[in-house]
Amino acid sequence: MFLVLVLALFFYVYYSTAIQVAREADDAVRREYALLASAYESGGLRELNQQVIERAAAEGPLQYMLADPEGRIIAGDFVALPDRELTGDAPQMFDFPYTVQVGNRTQDEEARAYMGRLLNGPILMISRDHREVRAAAARMTNALSWAVGIAIAFSIIAGIVAAWFAARRIEHFTETMKLVMAGDLTRRVGVIGWNDEHDILAKNLNDMLVRLEQLVHAQREAGDAIAHDLRTPLARLKQRIQDALEEPPNEEADRDALRKAQEETDRVLKTFNSVLQLARLNAAETWRFSRVELHTIVAEMVEFYEPAAEAAGLELTMQCSPYLVVMGDARLVAQALANLLDNAMKYTPEGGKVMVSTAARSDGRVEIRVADSGPGVPPELREEVQKRFVRLEKHRTSPGVGLGLSLVAAVAELHGGELMLEDGLTQAGTRGLAAVLVLPAAPPARRGPAL
Amino acid sequence: MRVLVVEDDIDVQRFLRRALEEDGHTVDVANDGVTGETMAGDAAYDVLVFDRMLPKKEGQDIVRDLRSAGVSTPVLMLSAKAETHQRIEGLNAGANDYLGKPFEKDELLARVRALWHGRDRNGPVTRLQVGDLEMDLLARTVHRGGAKIDLQPREFRLLEYLMRHAGQVVTRTMLLEKVWDYHFDPQTNVIDVHISRLRAKIDRDFATPLLHTVRGSGYRLEA
Numbered sequence: 001m002f003l004v005l006v007l008a009l010f011f012y013v014y015y016s017t018a019i020q021v022a023r024e025a026d027d028a029v030r031r032e033y034a035l036l037a038s039a040y041e042s043g044g045l046r047e048l049n050q051q052v053i054e055r056a057a058a059e060g061p062l063q064y065m066l067a068d069p070e071g072r073i074i075a076g077d078f079v080a081l082p083d084r085e086l087t088g089d090a091p092q093m094f095d096f097p098y099t100v101q102v103g104n105r106t107q108d109e110e111a112r113a114y115m116g117r118l119l120n121g122p123i124l125m126i127s128r129d130h131r132e133v134r135a136a137a138a139r140m141t142n143a144l145s146w147a148v149g150i151a152i153a154f155s156i157i158a159g160i161v162a163a164w165f166a167a168r169r170i171e172h173f174t175e176t177m178k179l180v181m182a183g184d185l186t187r188r189v190g191v192i193g194w195n196d197e198h199d200i201l202a203k204n205l206n207d208m209l210v211r212l213e214q215l216v217h218a219q220r221e222a223g224d225a226i227a228h229d230l231r232t233p234l235a236r237l238k239q240r241i242q243d244a245l246e247e248p249p250n251e252e253a254d255r256d257a258l259r260k261a262q263e264e265t266d267r268v269l270k271t272f273n274s275v276l277q278l279a280r281l282n283a284a285e286t287w288r289f290s291r292v293e294l295h296t297i298v299a300e301m302v303e304f305y306e307p308a309a310e311a312a313g314l315e316l317t318m319q320c321s322p323y324l325v326v327m328g329d330a331r332l333v334a335q336a337l338a339n340l341l342d343n344a345m346k347y348t349p350e351g352g353k354v355m356v357s358t359a360a361r362s363d364g365r366v367e368i369r370v371a372d373s374g375p376g377v378p379p380e381l382r383e384e385v386q387k388r389f390v391r392l393e394k395h396r397t398s399p400g401v402g403l404g405l406s407l408v409a410a411v412a413e414l415h416g417g418e419l420m421l422e423d424g425l426t427q428a429g430t431r432g433l434a435a436v437l438v439l440p441a442a443p444p445a446r447r448g449p450a451l
Numbered sequence: 452m453r454v455l456v457v458e459d460d461i462d463v464q465r466f467l468r469r470a471l472e473e474d475g476h477t478v479d480v481a482n483d484g485v486t487g488e489t490m491a492g493d494a495a496y497d498v499l500v501f502d503r504m505l506p507k508k509e510g511q512d513i514v515r516d517l518r519s520a521g522v523s524t525p526v527l528m529l530s531a532k533a534e535t536h537q538r539i540e541g542l543n544a545g546a547n548d549y550l551g552k553p554f555e556k557d558e559l560l561a562r563v564r565a566l567w568h569g570r571d572r573n574g575p576v577t578r579l580q581v582g583d584l585e586m587d588l589l590a591r592t593v594h595r596g597g598a599k600i601d602l603q604p605r606e607f608r609l610l611e612y613l614m615r616h617a618g619q620v621v622t623r624t625m626l627l628e629k630v631w632d633y634h635f636d637p638q639t640n641v642i643d644v645h646i647s648r649l650r651a652k653i654d655r656d657f658a659t660p661l662l663h664t665v666r667g668s669g670y671r672l673e674a
Contacts, residue, residue: 307644
């Protein structure tokens with residue numbers, strides 16, 4: 001391919017130069033003719049004859065010929081007129097063959113001639129033989145051939161080096177991938193810093209490996225946590241059934257054992273469903289987002305929880321900015337808010353406060369804030385509690401599974417937002433907790449067609 | 452009423468059959484989608500219960516084909532996949548209700564009954580009555596024994612749902628889904644508190660209670 005291009009270029013340069021040389025030769029011949037024609041006009045045949053004799057004798061690329069009106073040679077380089085019929089007054093440009101004596105050999109040549117009849121009939125011809133053009137072309141061919149040869153040699157060497165280098169890097173990639181496949185997820189491929197395709201590929205591979213490691217790590221952590229959260233109640237369940245079976249049959253005790261076993265099973269199922277939902281959120285499932293008005297969701301959810309809050313002796317209030325819109329899945333956002341409210345109500349003691357508010361943030365995003373006056377979470381543990389399955393030891397005894405916050409965090413992440421934990425409402429020395437679900441604001445709604 | 456159960460898991464099938472028969476229904480069963488569709492096409496059933504994933508033909512496809520063939524028997528779809536978008540898919544295919552596995556027996560029975568009652572309504576209803584409790588759906592007013600009862604919009608919808616299913620057990624999950632359109636499981640007893648507020652408004656000043664708690668399952672409005 002490269003070779004074809006070089007050759008094509010070569011021929012192009014050659015022909016365009018050749019045409020250029022030929023054109024210049026023609027111009028030189030025409031100029032000389034015009035010069036001599038004006039010498040004839042001013043000085044007559046004598047002057048012209050003189051000029052032709054002088055010029056023919058001089059060294060130069062041009063040949064001259066002057067003949068009388070009948071075609072007999074008067075002066076110049078040629079011994080006979082070319083075999084050419086002159087018609088009209090205008091001089092003509094043509095090629096003609098002739099022979100030249102070089103030493104004792106005759107040589108066939110061809111020349112480019114410009115011949116015409118001057119006033120009162122004498123014939124003047126200026127010609128330029130093709131030797132000049134051919135020599136120029138030969139010089140050029142020579143130079144070009146060298147250039148092309150060197151270029152080809154270089155490209156072959158460069159190609160071999162590049163191919164060898166590329167092969168080495170691909171080999172390195174393959175080696176790394178093999179190690180990763182063998183289970184070593186910490187491997188990364190080398191980036192040289194040339195920013196070439198291989199570097200870009202290497203960077204992408206590394207990004208992929210980082211993500212892969214994170215995912216596998218998260219899966220492993222989740223697996224451990226599921227194992228823990230499910231194994232404990234399952235073990236308890238098995239123990240209960242075993243105990244009941246070992247006791248002598250007693251209808252009331254058996255019914256009671258069965259009821260407890262059922263409750264335990266329900267808990268396991270609940271945990272399992274939460275785990276499953278989390279897994280689905282984290283999997284790359286496609287969610288169709290639409291414009292979601294926050295205040296509608298928040299107002300409905302607060303209305304939904306308000307009676308329960310009142311029954312629990314909590315003051316649930318709402319402070320909503322209107323017109324806040326996010327791109328998202330309304331059901332997921334609603335569920336995240338419900339989880340936050342569940343949490344706030346679960347951990348806030350009687351007589352406390354829970355406040356839900358929405359606001360536009362200074363960073364251009366919007367937030368749903370659920371603040372309570374409960375015991376709060378110390379700053380050093382705030383990151384920890386967002387992780388899956390983590391529940392602070394203090395709360396281990398409360399019902400429910402420690403998946404609430406991790407689900408909210410997963411919903412936030414899915415929407416390109418985040419969950420932040422901050423200090424909440426202070427009341428009687430408590431720190432309180434504010435869970436802030438930050439979501440990207442939806443772009444302004446498209447306007448309808450202008451009328 | 453006659454119920455057709457199409458379910459390939461023998462244990463679940465047996466459980467469904469026994470639960471529905473105990474509740475006084477006549478039950479036929481099919482093991483695969485194609486047999487189920489043929490049987491359902493007879494239209495001799497009052498309610499159809501389909502599993503979503505069936506051998507030979509999926510529950511969802513059966514419902515779609517039945518609906519386009521003009522069979523309007525109410526369908527309850529059962530599925531281990533109870534995610535929101537799958538639920539929506541099932542309902543779009545023409546199912547009338549969707550229940551995730553595993554489910555409580557009471558939940559199943561309540562939903563099957565609700566489907567059957569829902570079908571019998573001829574034309575739009577403008578008045579509902581249970582005992583001396585009356586609801587005017589156009590004026591959006593509620594009276595009991597001639598006395599006007601003021602309800603919040605959501606309380607009105609809650610009562611409307613209960614009145615439309617008067618005499619049947621209505622579960623908390625059903626209320627959550629049908630009255631609030633929420634598909635998650637609140638950890639707190641939110642529904643119970645809403646019910647007790649409603650109960651305070653419609654029952655407290657009257658001698659006979661209408662809104663009954665069915666232990667372990669849900670609620671029933673009954674005169």
